[in-house]
Amino acid sequence: xxxxxxxxxxxxxxxxxxxxxxxxxxxxxxxxxxxxxxxxxxxxxxxxxxxxxxxxxxxxxxxxxxxxxxxxxxxxxxxxxxxxxxxxxxxxxxxxxxxxxxxxxxxxxxxxxxxxxxxxxxxxxxxxxxxxxxxxxxxxxxxxxxxxxxxxxxxxxxxxxxxxxxxxxxxxxxxxxxxxxxxxxxxxxxxxxxxxxxxxxxxxxxxxxxxxxxxxxxxxxxxxxxxxxxxxxxxxxxxxxxxxxxxxxxxxxxxxxxxxxxxxxxxxxxxxxxxxxxxxxxxxxxxxxxxxxxxxxxx
Numbered sequence: 001x002x003x004x005x006x007x008x009x010x011x012x013x014x015x016x017x018x019x020x021x022x023x024x025x026x027x028x029x030x031x032x033x034x035x036x037x038x039x040x041x042x043x044x045x046x047x048x049x050x051x052x053x054x055x056x057x058x059x060x061x062x063x064x065x066x067x068x069x070x071x072x073x074x075x076x077x078x079x080x081x082x083x084x085x086x087x088x089x090x091x092x093x094x095x096x097x098x099x100x101x102x103x104x105x106x107x108x109x110x111x112x113x114x115x116x117x118x119x120x121x122x123x124x125x126x127x128x129x130x131x132x133x134x135x136x137x138x139x140x141x142x143x144x145x146x147x148x149x150x151x152x153x154x155x156x157x158x159x160x161x162x163x164x165x166x167x168x169x170x171x172x173x174x175x176x177x178x179x180x181x182x183x184x185x186x187x188x189x190x191x192x193x194x195x196x197x198x199x200x201x202x203x204x205x206x207x208x209x210x211x212x213x214x215x216x217x218x219x220x221x222x223x224x225x226x227x228x229x230x231x232x233x234x235x236x237x238x239x240x241x242x243x244x245x246x247x248x249x250x251x252x253x254x255x256x257x258x259x260x261x262x263x264x265x266x267x268x269x270x271x272x273x274x275x276x277x278x279x280x281x282x283x284x285x286x287x288x289x290x291x292x293x294x295x296x297x298x299x
Contacts, residue, residue, distance in 0.1 A: 001167050002296040003194040005177040007187060008201060009210020011041070014230035015200045017263055018255075018285065019178035020047040020272035025289040027137040030173040034135065035163045036142035037190040038180040039128065039155045049270050050133035050140050058128040058143065058158060060151040062107040064100045070119035071097035077111035077120060086111065103148065127151060130159050132166070139166055153185035160190070174296070183213050191217070196296055197225040198254070198288075203238035211242060215249065226295060228255035228288055254295075255288035257281055 006022070008015040016038075026032050036044035064085070066077075077098055078086040085104035089096035100111070100120070112120045127150075130143035141163040143155050160177070167175050179190040191197055197218050201207040211227065218225040227246050232239045239256065246253050258280050266276035274282045 003175040004196050005179045005191050005194045006198045007179045008181050011181045013200050013202050016044050016178050018200050021274040021285045022289050023137045023176050024272040024274045032138040032174045033163050033167040033172050034140040035177040037156045037177050039143040039145045039152050042142050044178045048135040050135045052131050052133045054132040056130050057126050059124045060127050060154040062122045062124050063102045063105045064111050064120050065123050066099050067119045068097040070117050072117045076114050080110045080114045153189040156186050156189035183217050197223050199227045202231050203235040226252050226254045230257045231259040232256040233258045254291040257284045
């Protein structure tokens with residue numbers, strides 16, 4: 001079982017378009033498990049039409065909660081809190097209990113342990129959901145992190161762990177991961193331990209900068225990387241610059257995908273572009289998958 005993650009420096013570069021297309025191409029001669037690791041803004045399901053088979057709650061953090069009946073308003077919690085999460089009583093009434101701002105609370109539990117009246121408990125709120133679904137191309141593990149919640153990296157790790165269990169039990173050939181954008185904790189959680197990273201970028205000034213940052217991450221974690229340039233003909237000068245930069249690092253550019261409105265048309269129909277029309281974009285994506293598959297076979 002080989003694991004491929006598709007990454008980009010920012011949203012909107014075509015990462016999910018490429019991930020959906022590779023899933024469609026891979027399933028024709030292989031057994032795959034799909035992962036949408038962009039838990040803050042999952043959208044792989046928009047082109048895979050999944051049928052949810054299992055829904056699970058995700059818990060990863062704790063927050064302090066005061067018991068107003070036990071609170072003596074001594075102020076110890078406010079003194080020890082380093083995150084200004086404790087809300088003091090109204091100045092007009094010293095007998096009112098203290099309370100905790102759940103947004104500001106970091107869950108360190110110092111107030112819980114220091115409260116002399118044992119009026120503070122630690123609760124574990126639900127941070128999100130993760131799902132197991134069926135798609136026309138194979139099972140999909142995806143998730144939703146609730147608005148305002150943190151720990152996206154932990155949720156990414158959870159969906160990847162579930163995908164590995166599923167892949168091992170079903171003897172699948174590949175896990176294809178649509179990763180989150182950027183280079184933060186969620187990206188590291190999505191890329192750690194994979195066999196290959198495919199970076200999808202656009203030929204823009206920010207695209208070149210994003211590529212440098214992402215390749216820095218893959219080099220740090222010693223993960224082989226390939227590059228795919230999407231909408232390559234919108235700036236041929238930048239496309240050449242990216243190709244030269246990759247060549248200087250001995251990194252292969254495995255795809256140079258032209259701009260084509262057929263990609264948007266495919267999305268409107270809820271299909272990967274490779275399942276919608278056999279044109280220049282599909283042909284280039286077929287070459288991308290052939291080269292990715294060859295690299296996975298030797299990684």
